[in-house]
Amino acid sequence: MAGTSPQGKSLDFSVLEYDNYNDYILSFGTVKDNRYLGNRNTTTIIVQLGYRTTKIPYTQEEYRKRVDIALEAIRPKALHSGLFGDGLSPTSTDPVLLGFKSRELLNLNKIISTIAFTxxxxxxxxxxSGYIDLDMSWRNCIRQALKHTDWTAVFAGRSRLKPMPHHLSYSNPRYNMVRYTDSDNFLVVHHHRFGLMFMHRGDHKMITVGGQxxxxxxxxxxxxxxxxxxxxVVFYDHVVRKKV
Structure with a gap:
């Protein structure tokens, strides 16, 4: 399915099939890559170098642009309906909701990148419990990605933000379940001295969350x-030196 956008670029709706850039890149890998390489980073490098397809994969920045253009083509009203925080009651005094609202535009404009622990x-x-990349969570809601957080309901007070297995981290000790997943903005790092950390993809700055x-x-x-x-709720606000 193809066409031309108002920006003059051909529409590529295939990018909407993936939840994030990592999934898009790994889709070019082969069964043998998964079997013998045993390392997603190695597979990613091989794909980006063009060894797995005659089509040059998009860079991360180009992928994001293609996603935004495709979404604008099929759901223009949803993309320009304002911020989720606009749905917060003017009389609300909830510190957590006000914290989300104050960070939304700054994150979407890549001025800061916020991780929330809840x-x-x-x-x-x-x-x-878990750590959540707020910018990715908001964008997934806009894209209506699989199992996204309903931020409209969160700001309206009908729901609360809950960690899910696909977030940066997810822990449920009762069922002995702990998961870590890289996000659009952060890579999960297990430091030998400082424990769990996150590295921002854009400027490679390390974010420590242990409180020390x-x-x-x-x-x-x-x-x-x-x-x-x-x-x-704990917020970790990182001022972005270089946009993702």
Whole structure:
């Protein structure tokens, strides 16, 4: 399915088949790559060098542009309907919701990149927690990606932000489940000394989330807020030096 966008670029709707750039790049890999290389980064490099297809894969920046153009073509009103935070009640005093709202535009414009840590108790009594790339979460909602967070409902007070297995990290000790997944903006790093960390894809700055003071502490501003509905939420705001 092809066409031409108002920007003069041919429309490529195939990019909408993937949740993120990593999935797009890995789609060019082969069964043998997965079997023998055993490393997704190696597969990614081989694909980007053009050894797996006659078509040169998009760069990450071009991929994002293609996604935005395709979405604008099929769902123009959804993309220009304003910010999710606009749905927050003018009388709301919830510190967590106000925290989300104050960061939304800054993240979407790549001025800052925010990771949020949140937790909740599920109906079976298990405590679920995780780290979430807020910019990716908002964009996934716009794209209506599989199992996206309904941010309209979050700001309207009908739902709360809950970690899911595809987020940066997901932990459910009751079922012995811990998962880590790279996002559009961050790579998961397990440091031998400082534990779990995240590296921003654009400027390669390391974000430490353990609360301890170290040489990476200055790369993100850590702030904790509390509300009766959301409990404690920790924001890690990283000022972006180079756009992804």
């Amino acid at each position: 937790s909740y108790i599920s109906t079976d009594g298990s405590e679920i 003071t170290n040489l990476y502490t200055g790369n993100a501003k850590r702030s904790m807020v509390y509300s009766p509905k959301f409990g404690y």
